[in-house]
Amino acid sequence: MKTQDIINMQRKIGATPDGFWGPQSIAKLAAYLRKLMPKVNPWPKPNQAALTAFYGKPGDESRLVNLNVTGLGVKYEGKAVKTIRCHERVAESLYRVIVDLSKTHPQILAKFDGCYNDRPMRTSSLPSLHARGAATDWNQAQNGLKMHWPTVAVMPLEVMEAFAREGWKSLGALIARDAMHFEATS
Numbered sequence: 239m240k241t242q243d244i245i246n247m248q249r250k251i252g253a254t255p256d257g258f259w260g261p262q263s264i265a266k267l268a269a270y271l272r273k274l275m276p277k278v279n280p281w282p283k284p285n286q287a288a289l290t291a292f293y294g295k296p297g298d299e300s301r302l303v304n305l306n307v308t309g310l311g312v313k314y315e316g317k318a319v320k321t322i323r324c325h326e327r328v329a330e331s332l333y334r335v336i337v338d339l340s341k342t343h344p345q346i347l348a349k350f351d352g353c354y355n356d357r358p359m360r361t362s363s364l365p366s367l368h369a370r371g372a373a374t375d376w377n378q379a380q381n382g383l384k385m386h387w388p389t390v391a392v393m394p395l396e397v398m399e400a401f402a403r404e405g406w407k408s409l410g411a412l413i414a415r416d417a418m419h420f421e422a423t424s
Contacts, residue, residue, distance in 0.1 A: 239388040247388065247395055259388055259414065267411050271402040279405045279424035280331070281372075286364065289423070293325055293372055296365035297356040305329045310340040313348045323354040325371035328422045331404040332374065338400045346397055349377035351418060373421040381410065381417035393417035 239247070241257040248255040253266035282292035294301050304321035312319040324332055332353075339347055354371040358364060360383060367373035377393065385391040387410040398408040401420045410417025 239392065244388055250395070259386075264412070264414055271398060271408065271411055274399055274402040275405050276403075281405050281422045281424045284367075284407075284421075284423040289365075289367070289370060289372075293327065293370040296369035298370075299354075299356075301326050302354055302371050303329050305333055307333070307336055310336050311344045311347045312336065312350050314350045314352075319350055322350070322374070323371060324374070325354075325422075328372050331406070331422065335400050335404055335406070338403075339397060342400070343394060343397055346376050346394070349379070351375035351378040367421040367423065372423070373419060375418040376420070378418045383416045383418075385415060385417065387411075387414050387417040391415070391417040 245255045251270040253263040282288040303326045353374045355368040359366045381391040381393045409419040
């Protein structure tokens with residue numbers, strides 16, 4: 239984002255509009271997104287015990303469903319996606335986000351990078367939320383794991399807002415990198 243875009247975003251979230259994205263802006267954004275979330279967040283805490291109690295064991299495919307996204311503009315490597323394999327407990331919520339984004343940010347939906355993937359977190363031996371079908375990635379090429387958001391990564395704030403309204407966390411908002419990643423945790 240350009241400096242003026244960052245200043246405008248800082249004004250929107252209640253941060254000092256100085257064009258510098260640092261700890262104060264990150265904290266203000268986290269508070270701003272929390273206010274958009276449901277009063278009672280439907281998702282588990284992000285620790286392994288709570289995740290297993292809520293979603294089941296990582297890699298357990300018995301609770302995955304094929305979420306029909308036909309006609310909503312979701313594409314993977316340029317090809318239309320008909321279904322997204324996700325956990326049954328996140329399917330309705332994810333569908334609402336995708337429908338919302340199909341109206342406002344179809345360019346993001348056209349760059350789907352996955353949901354269910356039985357693997358550990360990239361920086362850990364612990365299971366990823368993807369291994370439970372409870373995380374999704376969008377536009378990895380411009381919002382990758384090590385790309386600082388919002389100075390390098392380009393995930394629109396409105397996409398983070400759409401996920402927040404359903405209680406999902408945005409790593410881009412929380413840690414200012416990995417802006418492609420959204421997860422159903424509280």
